[in-house]
Amino acid sequence: xxxxxxxxxxxxxxxxxxxxxxGVSLEIKKGEFxxxxxxxxxxxxxxxxxxxxxxxxxxxxxxxxxxxxxxMSMVFxxxxxxxWLTVRENIEFGLNIKKIDIKKRNTIAxxxxxxxxxxxxxxxxxxxxxxxxxxxxxxxxxxxxxxRLTLMDEPFGALDTQTRSLxx
Amino acid sequence: MDIRKKITKKSYILKSFxxxxxxxxxxxxxxxxxxxKPFFLPxxxxxxxxxxxxxVEFGFLSDILISIxxxxxxxxxxxxxxxxxxxLVGTIKSIEAFFEPIVAFIRYIxxxxxxPLSILWFGIGDLxxxxxxxxxxxxxxxxxxxxxxxxxxxxxxxxxxxxxxxxVQIYTKIIIPSSLPGIWDAMRLMxxxxxxFIVLVEIIAATSGLGHVIVQSQRFLQTANVIAVIxxxxxxxxxxxxxFKIGHKKFFPxxxx
Numbered sequence: 260x261x262x263x264x265x266x267x268x269x270x271x272x273x274x275x276x277x278x279x280x281x282g283v284s285l286e287i288k289k290g291e292f293x294x295x296x297x298x299x300x301x302x303x304x305x306x307x308x309x310x311x312x313x314x315x316x317x318x319x320x321x322x323x324x325x326x327x328x329x330x331m332s333m334v335f336x337x338x339x340x341x342x343w344l345t346v347r348e349n350i351e352f353g354l355n356i357k358k359i360d361i362k363k364r365n366t367i368a369x370x371x372x373x374x375x376x377x378x379x380x381x382x383x384x385x386x387x388x389x390x391x392x393x394x395x396x397x398x399x400x401x402x403x404x405x406x407r408l409t410l411m412d413e414p415f416g417a418l419d420t421q422t423r424s425l426x427x
Numbered sequence: 428m429d430i431r432k433k434i435t436k437k438s439y440i441l442k443s444f445x446x447x448x449x450x451x452x453x454x455x456x457x458x459x460x461x462x463x464k465p466f467f468l469p470x471x472x473x474x475x476x477x478x479x480x481x482x483v484e485f486g487f488l489s490d491i492l493i494s495i496x497x498x499x500x501x502x503x504x505x506x507x508x509x510x511x512x513x514x515l516v517g518t519i520k521s522i523e524a525f526f527e528p529i530v531a532f533i534r535y536i537x538x539x540x541x542x543p544l545s546i547l548w549f550g551i552g553d554l555x556x557x558x559x560x561x562x563x564x565x566x567x568x569x570x571x572x573x574x575x576x577x578x579x580x581x582x583x584x585x586x587x588x589x590x591x592x593x594x595v596q597i598y599t600k601i602i603i604p605s606s607l608p609g610i611w612d613a614m615r616l617m618x619x620x621x622x623x624f625i626v627l628v629e630i631i632a633a634t635s636g637l638g639h640v641i642v643q644s645q646r647f648l649q650t651a652n653v654i655a656v657i658x659x660x661x662x663x664x665x666x667x668x669x670x671f672k673i674g675h676k677k678f679f680p681x682x683x684x
Contacts, residue, residue: 313585333589338582343604343681353590356600384681404590 260327261287261310261408266319268305279305280316289407304336307410323408331408332401336416339393340385340400347372347381349396353404371399390419469651474658477651487640491659494625494636497553501560502621509565510610513572518602523573530566538563538624542631551632556625563624564617571616575609576602608679615671622664 268280279302287293295303308314310321311333332353340349348355350371354364372378375395385393394415401409415423434442451471457463458470465473481487515522516530538559545562549555579602587601629638637656644652675682 308585311585311589313588329591331589333586335582335586338580338586341583341586341601341605342683343607343679352600356587356590356592356596386681386683410589 260289260291260324261285262320262322262324263306263310264320264322266306266309266321267317268302268309268314269317280309283319287408304412307333307412311410327407330404330406331410332404332406333410334397334401334412334414336412336414338397339390340396342385345382345384346377346388346396349385350399350403352400357404367403371403375399466648466650469654473651474654477649478655478659481640481652481655485640487659490636490640491663494629494638495663497556497629497636498560498618498621498625500553501557501625502564502618504557505561505564505568505617506614508561509568510572513569513610514576514598514602514606516569517573517576517606518598526569530569533562534566534570539627539631542628546632551634556628556633556636559628560621560624564621567620568613568617571613572606572610575606575613578609579605608675608682608684611671611675611679615668615675618667618671619664622660626660 263283263285266280266283267278270277270279283302283306285293295306297303305314309316311331312328340346341352344352347368350368351364354367359367368381369378372381375398377392377395377399380388380392385396388396397414401411454468455471458465458468458473469477478487512526516526517523541559541562545555545558549558583601583605584597587597592600625636626638626641629636630642631638633639637660641653641656644650644656675684
């Protein structure tokens with residue numbers, strides 16, 4: 260489904276160059292769950308952002324099979340939800356972008372509101388929710404479009420140990 | 428007094444009235460005790476009398492309305508140009524590079540410096556007033572909008588991209604909604620400045636409006652009238668500021684502020 264070959268990424272800050280990735284090769288097949296582990300600053304976020312198309316890489320190649328590139332989502336380390344949208348509107352965001360009709364959008368949102376336990380908070384704005392609840396919105400947002408590939412960048416990193424275990 | 432500790436709404440309103448009342452007390456003391464001569468500082472009673480006279484005998488309401496009309500048109504024109512341009516300046520570097528020196532150049536010229544030129548171009552009618560308010564508000568509003576937009580979290584835009592949002596969708600569904608409260612606050616700030624510009628321009632050259640009433644009163648040594656107009660301007664500013672505050676809560680219930 261996804262093939263990464265000899266991927267390199269060098270950041271340039273004024274006259275300094277920082278090598279974030281050097282020759283990373285990886286293959287992910289359909290149905291596989293892959294975790295990239297390493298100390299902070301080792302390039303995990305850079306790798307994910309390159310795969311998501313948010314960063315240009317310096318060398319190497321990323322290949323997607325069967326248009327997976329158009330059908331993936333990402334959960335970010337520092338993002339949980341859009342504050343100006345309600346919980347329901349947040350979950351529907353990706354579906355709205357893809358112009359999925361309102362009936363189907365509502366059905367999908369209702370489903371994810373139930374599975375994430377946010378049904379009673381559908382019309383709440385994120386500012387009124389706890390950190391764990393906000394992260395559940397992020398998860399629901401990314402899964403609502405039924406993507407073939409989901410990239411997650413330490414989605415529970417900012418949570419306390421108890422909430423993190425619960426979410427995992 | 429704890430830093431950033433919230434107080435109840437009741438206590439907030441009470442303290443606000445207390446602030447205004449303390450100014451009133453100091454003014455009353457200085458004027459009624461004649462510590463400052465009535466010619467320079469008339470008493471509240473005299474100013475209330477002058478205000479009633481202005482409304483009843485001198486058609487003061489039409490002067491208030493004409494100043495509000497001039498501000499509204501000039502301010503709206505500035506907003507219509509500055510906000511969309513500010514959004515583009517805050518998001519596209521080449522547009523920022525093009526407009527930044529022009530805006531910075533105009534920004535450092537006080538609007539009062541444009542008054543003689545604007546009289547030459549537009550006469551002393553409403554058009555000249557619109558122009559001065561426009562030139563005074565537009566560059567600042569543009570910079571403030573660009574700043575608000577520039578401070579939007581990059582993650583918001585990245586999330587939009589991962590969902591496959593087009594550039595137009597990123598503007599309409601992410602950049603604009605997330606920056607609206609900040610733009611609203613900038614408008615609130617600049618409306619205060621617009622009041623300063625209108626009074627200034629009406630003092631220099633006008634046949635109607637609040638600034639004109641101030642100048643006329645000064646010529647006839649009617650200090651009470653001058654103070655009455657100043658207080659009315661203050662109250663109008665206070666009302667518009669309060670309306671903006673209510674608008675912020677109503678339009679952006681999601682905002683953390």
